Amino acid sequence: MSHRPPADMQTQIVNSVPRLKRLLPRFRKLRIGVLGDLMLDRYVWGNANRLSPEAAVPVVDYVAEQDCPGGAGNVAANVAALGAQVDIFGLVGTQNEASPGGKAGKNTADEAGMALHACLRKLGIGDQGIIPDADRVTTLKTRIIARHQQIVRIDRERRDPVSPRTEEKLFRLLVASLKKFDGLVLSDYDKGLLGDGFADRVLSAAHQLKVPVFVKPKTSRLYAYRGARAIVCNAKEAGHYVGRAISDEKSVEEAGRALLPHFGCAAVVITRGGQGMTIFEEVSPRHLHIPATSFEVTYARVGQPGIDRGTPGRQVFDVTGAGDTVLSVLSLALAAGASLPEAALLANTAAGVVVGKLGTASVSPEELVSALDEFQS
Secondary structure, eight states: OOOOOOHHHHHHHHHHHHHHHHHGGGGGGOEEEEEEOEEEEEEEEEEEEEEOSSSSSEEEEEEEEEEEEEEHHHHHHHHHHTTOEEEEEEEEOEEEOOOTTSSOOOEEEOHHHHHHHHHHHHTTOEEEEEEEOTTOOOEEEEEEEETTEEEEEEEEOOOSOOOHHHHHHHHHHHHHHHTTOSEEEEEOOSSSSSOHHHHHHHHHHHHHTTOOEEEEOOTTOSSTTTTOSEEEEEHHHHHHHHTSOOOSHHHHHHHHHHHHHHHTOSEEEEEOGGGOEEEEETTOSSOEEEOOOOOOBOOOOBTSBOBOTTOOOOOOOOOTTHHHHHHHHHHHHHHTTOOHHHHHHHHHHHHHHHTTBBSSOOOOHHHHHHHHHHHTO
16 A cells, blocks of 8 residues: 655655755766675576475576666765766775796686676776775675575675775775765775774765765774765664664664764754655754655566556665665755755665666666656556
8 A cells, every 4th residue: 555645745845856866967967986895696597497306495597697786886876876976986806817837816806896897897887996805705705696586695705804905995996086086985895894994084085075974883883974965774773883773763863863972963854665764953942854755666677667656556676776775865955955854865766666666776767756756647
């Protein structure tokens, strides 16, 4: 059954649509940096029509596979899909290439790292800020999908902290580009890159150059992101930060108000899945709740729309990457001059489109305009 916002919120949304549409062309003038944990999302498609005689598990007959940028790469893909220039910074694993004489050669990106570079370049994302690190492997998440369902996910990764030498090299690469950016997005997936000290140095450098920083932190980070323009976290993460579960509207409000001074940031956005998102601003005594939007969907390949426009009901299909979409669109909108409520509304609308796609996905300007049009229909 479809959820409609309260009448006053519906009026606010409808009134905001023209301004939000005028905002979208500005994205093409922006240059955004993305720093964070890089991953490759690999989808293996197959048919499952029988059980294995060895164990009570399906036998999947291979059909095809597809690679997509994951983690911070998915954030960058979402930003690029909306027309902004993007430069990405992070680490991949390495493999050692032997030189012609049989001697040890230089380290190059491992198989997953090379696949990730190929994906990013195909999307027009600048990847000169990616460093191959001999102490790591590229985070690879392989999903086996059959009968329209994910059968299993296999993760290959390391979570130990990055070496000081690699951290310094990455920091210098980032700082050399920082002044060119209209915004910097930090995407922390707790894989060892964005330690507290490193994050603090990055925010200090960005602050000196007046580059706004937008962050999706992980629960192991407590005070690393002080001074960010906006922090985006989900309800579970927000509950962890304040030390209590978020179960109702009152606990959401208490958490949001506590997180503003906790992070020392200008704004906090708490995403709440099917309940939408709630936003808090340092300069505003009132919080704002934006109800979720989502689409009735049919099966589709990764990143492709699965919306059944003939169906009036709406329901969430796949929330993979929806948080990345919120972070990306919110950051772009704020960097383009939107108010926080308008930026959050646009991000929420984008997330409603993305959950109508299977797997890691992004939203195009045309899809976003179409989704905004639905508010006025």
